[in-house]
Amino acid sequence: MNDLKRHGKAIKVYEGENKVLSSLEEAIDKAGVKDGMTISFHHHFREGDYTLNMVMAAIAKKGIKDICIASSSLGKIHEPLIEHIQNGVVTEIHTSGLRGKLAEFISKGGLEKPITIRSHGGRARAVEAGEIKIDVAFLAVPSTDAMGNASGIGANTQCGSLGYAIVDAHYADTVVLLTDDLKSYPNMPASIRQQEVDYIVKLEKIGDPEGISADATRFTKNPKELKIAENAAKVIRALPYFKDQFSFQTGSGGASLAVTRFLKDFMKKDGIKASFILGGISQPIAEILEEGLTDHLFDTQTFDAYAIESFRKNPNHHEISVSEYANPWSMGSVASQLDYVILSALEIDRDFNVNVMTGSDGIIMGASGGHSDTAESAKVTVIVAPLYRGRIATVVDKVTSVITPGKDVDVLVTERGIAVNPARKDILAILEKTNLPVVSIDALADAALKIVGKPDPIEFTDRVVANIEYRDGSMIDVIYQSKA
Known part of the structure; x- marks a missing residue:
């Protein structure tokens, strides 16, 4: 690895008065x-x-074909990509996540070439290593000046941190900024700087900030999820890493986010502060900073309007690139300094492997995100999940798709008990001395099976529709075409 070099963009010399173009179509041409x-x-x-x-509609209109999309993630709103795939405009996709009809379309074999799924840190690694060579990055920014000093805060739209965009701006051969707020020069402080930007297009609207907090950032009132969250916080409190100047990250999902509320109460009772909190930042985390219970927030993605305002006004709410966040091939990511990470799961099996990507029908419905990045990096990885959802077991014999391997998972907290990875004898010895309901992972899997019964096996073809990379670039699993 010592012989590897970072990929770099070509040197260009800027000779114009400003970088603002008249239209998206002109930007595609330029x-x-x-x-x-x-x-x-x-x-x-x-x-x-x-x-x-x-952008894709404009590219398609020009008759351009065989495009590879390397997005940091894709959602339900990107359903129009289906038509571009069918028409040969898009033939390859690299992403962290897929949802909605686009995910279903790909799960059922709609794209000829398998997509590549990477974690957030794994994507940053791949871009910097040149494994993903970005020809043109189209980056939506809430504000920029005419030279390309761009920010996640604008007059019309706001998204806070631009942690994903920072990496693309640095490594893409050509960078096009799309904005709905063109500021006078200089637009400072800037997340993306002018020396990395080629062109700028002012659009009427780049996005709807209300869509930022959709789905994965919901706050739960579900009694079952709150019980799981409280017990997860008790596990954290019982371990020796819970002390003054500890660090943590909470992942997406109702129970995972709710852990923050209980941790805050325990921090107050025990008179301790966190040195930093990492990750996608939401209101409960921003409130901890405001109340003086942590010294720093490290923010690679801002999840709601409250957190965006914190990002704007609080100097200790720090924007970081996704490479700084969790790139495993670096001189040290912030994730490597984590004491605890609390993550959710669609499935977890008897070997503690975790699936956050595919549903019980084999259809893609989630994202790798920073799951495996933080699970490997943190001293203690806690998975929070119900024993079952509806009539579908969460604790299973074998997960449908492995996103995070069991070697990186330490504790599972469910409403029916807490299981500790046998490799973490130190944690097990501590928790067995508490009044927490510690059981084996096999006991939880057996209980789930008894309650919901053994499901019919998912039917797949032998065709691979997605390759799942671990954060270091190794292949960890594949997803086969669903017959559902």
């Missing part, structure tokens, strides 16, 4: 988008993103 290129997007607007669909 950027030289042509058949077979790789273009990238970020997903800071999540289900409120407008720009990917606009």
Whole structure:
């Protein structure tokens, strides 16, 4: 690995008065988008993103084909990509996640070439290593000046951190900024700087900020999820890493986010502060900073309006790139300094492998995100999940798709008991001395089976529709075409 070098973009010399173009179509022409290129997007607007669909519609109208899309993630709002796949405009996809009709279409074999699924840190690694060579990055930014000093705060739209876009701006051969707020020069402080930007297009609207907090960032009132969250916080409190200046991250999902509320109460009772909190930042985390219970927030993606305001006004709410967040091939990511990470799961099996990607029917419905990045990096990885959802077991014999391997998972907290990975004898010895309901993972799997019964096996063809990479670039699993 010591012989590897970071990929770099070509040196260019700027000779114009400003970089603002008259239209998206002109930007596509100036950027030289042509058949077979790789273009990238970020997903800071999540289900409120407008720009990917606009760019792809303009590319398709020009008759350009065989495009590889390397987006940091894709959501339900990107359903129009189905038509572009069918018409040969899009032939390859690299992403962290897929949802909605696009995910179903690909799960059922709609794209000829398997997609590649990477974690957030794994994508940053792949871009920097040149494994993903981005020809043109189309990056939506809430504000920029005419030279390309761009921010996640604008007069019309706001998304806070631009952690994903920062990497693409640095490594893409050509960078096109799309904005709905063109500021006077200089637009400071800037997340993306002018020396990395080629062209700028002002659009009427780049996205809907309300879509940022959709789905994965919901706050739960479910009694079962709250019980899981409280017990997870008790597990964290019982272990020796819970002390003054500890660090943590909570993942997406109702129970995972709710852990924050209980941790805050325990921090107050025990008179301790966190040194930093990492991840996608939401209101409960921003409130901890405001109340003086942590010194720093490290933010690679801002999840709601409250957190965006915190990002705007609080100097200790720090924006970081996704490479700084969790790139495993670096001199040290922030994730490597985590004491605890609390993550959710669609499935977890007897070997503690976790699936956050495919549903019980084999259809893709989630995202790798930072799951495996933080699970491997943190001193203690806690998975929070119900024993079953509806009539579908969460604790199973074998997960449908492995996103995070069991070696990186330490504790599972369900409403029916807490299981500790046998490899973590130190944690087990501590928790067995508490009044927490510690059981084996096999006991939980057996209980789930008794309650919901043994499901019919999912039917797949032998055709691979997705390759799942671990954060270091190794292949960890594949997803086969669903017959559902």
